[in-house]
Amino acid sequence: MTPLLSIIILAAGQGTRMKSDLPKVLHELGDRSLLEHVHDVARELGPRIIQVVYGHGGEQVRERLTHLRVQWVEQAQQRGTGHAVEMAMPRVPDDDIVLVLYGDVPLVRRETLSRLVQAAEQSGFGLLTATLTDPTGYGRIVRDARGKVARIVEHKDANTAERAIAEINTGMMAIPARRLRAWLSRLENNNSQGEFYLTDVVGMAVGEGVEVQTVAPASLEEIMGVNNKQQLAELERAYQRLQAQQLMTQGVTLRDPARCDVRGKVTVGRDVCIDINVLLSGEVRLGNRVNIGPNCVLRDVVVGDDVTILANSVIEQSVIGNHCAIGPFARIRPETQLADGARIGNFVEIKKAQVGPGSKINHLSYVGDTTVGANVNIGAGTITCNYDGANKHQTIIGDDAFIGSGTQLVAPVEVGAGATIGAGSTICRDAPAGELTLSRSPQKTVTGWKRPQKKSKH
Numbered sequence: 253m254t255p256l257l258s259i260i261i262l263a264a265g266q267g268t269r270m271k272s273d274l275p276k277v278l279h280e281l282g283d284r285s286l287l288e289h290v291h292d293v294a295r296e297l298g299p300r301i302i303q304v305v306y307g308h309g310g311e312q313v314r315e316r317l318t319h320l321r322v323q324w325v326e327q328a329q330q331r332g333t334g335h336a337v338e339m340a341m342p343r344v345p346d347d348d349i350v351l352v353l354y355g356d357v358p359l360v361r362r363e364t365l366s367r368l369v370q371a372a373e374q375s376g377f378g379l380l381t382a383t384l385t386d387p388t389g390y391g392r393i394v395r396d397a398r399g400k401v402a403r404i405v406e407h408k409d410a411n412t413a414e415r416a417i418a419e420i421n422t423g424m425m426a427i428p429a430r431r432l433r434a435w436l437s438r439l440e441n442n443n444s445q446g447e448f449y450l451t452d453v454v455g456m457a458v459g460e461g462v463e464v465q466t467v468a469p470a471s472l473e474e475i476m477g478v479n480n481k482q483q484l485a486e487l488e489r490a491y492q493r494l495q496a497q498q499l500m501t502q503g504v505t506l507r508d509p510a511r512c513d514v515r516g517k518v519t520v521g522r523d524v525c526i527d528i529n530v531l532l533s534g535e536v537r538l539g540n541r542v543n544i545g546p547n548c549v550l551r552d553v554v555v556g557d558d559v560t561i562l563a564n565s566v567i568e569q570s571v572i573g574n575h576c577a578i579g580p581f582a583r584i585r586p587e588t589q590l591a592d593g594a595r596i597g598n599f600v601e602i603k604k605a606q607v608g609p610g611s612k613i614n615h616l617s618y619v620g621d622t623t624v625g626a627n628v629n630i631g632a633g634t635i636t637c638n639y640d641g642a643n644k645h646q647t648i649i650g651d652d653a654f655i656g657s658g659t660q661l662v663a664p665v666e667v668g669a670g671a672t673i674g675a676g677s678t679i680c681r682d683a684p685a686g687e688l689t690l691s692r693s694p695q696k697t698v699t700g701w702k703r704p705q706k707k708s709k710h
């Protein structure tokens with residue numbers, strides 16, 4: 253029977269070099285904190301339990317991440333990685349395998365961790381190591397004459413020969429719980445940092461005849477940690493590269509994979525094309541043959557098939573039907589629904605509105621708290637006056653209505669089906685179906701009127 257897995261995520265570090273009031277593991281990649289990324293990959297391994305060891309600012313971490321199914325373990329004083337793991341051991345049954353992860357190393361992959369756990373099952377100790385051109389700062393993997401792992405020496409405790417070793421300890425390891433518990437109880441802190449080093453259990457394992465099996469990550473970003481804002485930015489880029497790769501694997505055309513950012517979850521149909529500088533955030537669902545122009549932002553949007561979104565459009569919490577055209581420079585705010593074939597043009601703001609099939613709002617308008625029927629044409633510069641300073645009111649526009657340019661619809665108001673509103677009207681009462689309604693002050697001409705002249709100075 254394969255043993256069950258107990259995962260311990262170390263997250264008690266202060267993160268001083270982030271120069272931030274936010275605890276380090278709460279900083280984000282994409283739309284999720286570093287710790288959530290680690291939690292999510294840990295969860296995919298199907299563990300019995302995930303424990304997070306928190307310390308400095310920990311209450312803030314717990315409060316912000318209450319949705320995570322983890323056990324929180326406080327390490328009040330940071331006395332080293334070995335001490336941190338020990339804090340979590342009381343909840344770990346003897347027959348489990350313990351997997352140690354770091355809360356600030358967010359891009360490690362499930363496949364890599366599975367291999368690490370398998371190594372522990374086979375040999376009794378799995379250690380994730382990597383070979384770096386600049387190993388400065390890391391613990392080094394010391395191997396014996398036969399090339400077997402002998403121990404780990406921390407950079408600060410290493411001599412010149414040891415510092416020349418390029419193979420480093422990533423910190424991630426998998427160890428059967430019973431043995432780990434015994435080794436942890438024997439740790440000492442007589443080293444240069446006065447800490448209880450988790451890494452010392454490697455030497456103890458070897459001393460007991462356990463062969464430490466090393467596993468290498470598929471790519472180096474998997475083992476990269478975040479200690480400062482530069483590293484956070486580098487990992488964000490790495491994360492975005494992965495998202496872009498995934499989109500392209502699903503058939504999306506990205507005009508430049510380095511200029512499309514995903515902060516959430518995106519699902520796509522076939523032949524989706526995304527131009528440069530596009531941000532997709534929250535949950536975005538794109539149908540077949542959706543074209544997104546440059547500089548667009550979509551947040552929590554469902555888009556149907558054959559939709560074109562032109563440059564510089566911003567769409568939030570809305571549902572877009574099939575065959576719609578949006579933008580350029582359109583702003584579609586939350587709770588909007590566009591039915592099939594609707595068109596929203598430039599400098600148009602839509603909020604909390606249902607726009608019926610085939611209806612057009614093509615230029616410079618504000619339509620909010622409104623129901624627009626089918627095949628309605630709303631002329632340039634139309635404004636729904638939905639707010640009286642205290643409350644919002646509804647506008648209803650029936651099928652086939654024609655709203656002339658420069659109209660103000662003072663809500664609550666209803667325009668009947670097939671009604672025509674003359675350009676420049678201020679509509680305060682309901683406009684009947686099928687009729688022309690307009691409100692316009694009579695035009696007059698003052699004959700013989702002269703423009704004022706500039707007074708001449710002497």
Ligand code: UD1
Pocket residue numbers: 262263264265266305327329330331332333334335336354355356389390391392404406420421422423448449450451477
């Ligand atoms: C550790 C390893 C080193 C490895 C490196 C990889 C030890 C002794 N050394 O060194 O071999 O190359 O990570 O980055 O393990 N933490 C706690 N409580 C503590 C101390 C640390 O929770 O008391 C957490 C930190 O938040 C961090 C992780 O453990 O997530 C590593 O701690 P850090 O101090 O960065 O270890 P290093 O000295 O870098």
Ligand code: CA
Pocket residue numbers: 477
């Ligand atoms: Ca570190």
